[in-house]
Amino acid sequence: MGVRVLFLGPLADLAGTDEVRLAAPLNWEGLLCAVNPAVAEHLRGDRVKVACAGKVIADKTQLAALDGDEVALLPPVSGG
């Protein structure tokens, strides 16, 4: 199964895709290596949050996605 990684909102444009499937287990370094440099730069910033298995991770550098987990990369939400 691996780990399904979703690019939400404008990050999908930057990634050139809505999702990728990566090998499990997946940690923060693994994620940064697997995405393109533009996305990686955004991920390193404060404004992009990461959810794993339906929960936003307080410290995204502690990502530890297991086989079957869904990881969502969440850019800042849009204003009104």
Add this chain to the structure above:
Amino acid sequence: MGVRVLFLGPLADLAGTDEVRLAAPLNWEGLLCAVNPAVAEHLRGDRVKVACAGKVIADKTQLAALDGDEVALLPPVSGG
């Protein structure tokens, strides 16, 4: 015709009537003499406003109602 004087809201209970018709012209002293003492006491207080011919009078002691005018005695409005 004279002057029609209306007792609004709780003032009607105090006056024992919704309205009286008084001789024109009618001034402040004439009004105080024509109503019962309980109503007169309320009228002298700050909280009761007086309208004449559809307008609230800034200084009610300056009342000068002419023949055909309607004078309304307005107690404080109710809260929610």
Add this chain to the structure above:
Amino acid sequence: MKWLFFRRLAGVSAMREVRVLGHAFSPTTMLEDFSRLYGAAGGIASFLGQVRAGTAQALELLHYEPLTLPGMEALADQALERFSLHGVLAIHRTGHLSPGEPIVLVAAAAPHRREALQAVDFLMDHLKSAAWFWKRELRADGWHWIEPRKQDISDIARWA
């Protein structure tokens, strides 16, 4: 129905609709008509006040007609002056009302939600305390006048 037009927002006339009704009304129909007029407004805030269920079996709302409607119209105009609005709606009942019946409906359409919500808050604060309405409740032991509340005076002071 009386519509007045104000030039407020660039290229758009702001409108007010103010009514004093002696009979029951449907707030949802009124809001639906209002929303339809302002379909492109961004946001519509509203407040509906209803007769509370409680000790009172009925409520009577008395008013002094020559002052009520002009007073409410002046208040609506103040809201249009003070906030950037597409339009405002203010409906107030008079007469006998049963628990659960709508008493007052206020709505504001605006490009931005804060303006719409603030206009509704402003209108409600002033309607309740500055409009010429007197209320009495029918309880088991007869009719009781509702006294002015200090809260209403402090509510109005917020806007000074």
Add this chain to the structure above:
Amino acid sequence: MKWLFFRRLAGVSAMREVRVLGHAFSPTTMLEDFSRLYGAAGGIASFLGQVRAGTAQALELLHYEPLTLPGMEALADQALERFSLHGVLAIHRTGHLSPGEPIVLVAAAAPHRREALQAVDFLMDHLKSAAWFWKRELRADGWHWIEPRKQDISDIARWA
């Protein structure tokens, strides 16, 4: 439809209804149902956000489903904790929307109007900035993402 019950007001359970909808909805029907539930509530405040008419031909609202609904439910619970309410309603659209279409409807029923209005203000401030929605607009030259606004962050700070 999912109802949760909270013991808030003496003898009354406060309720919330929260929905994320991928299709068009009628705000007046929703409000009518909500008002009927709270016929004895005293007051019902609401805010309806619609797609503004302007340069955009269409709006697309994307969300991350596993977070959106739980996030909105948690927000509704916060409103019920914070204000004395009979109930709250929060509906948010996703997908493609045309100018004039309803995006968001929030309502609060309360014994007192200030609580109802404040709850709606609170819910809107947090929904707009804290819920997981991303918007893009279709203009003459293609799709454009809508950036977060500083205003939204300061709006939330009001409630800290």
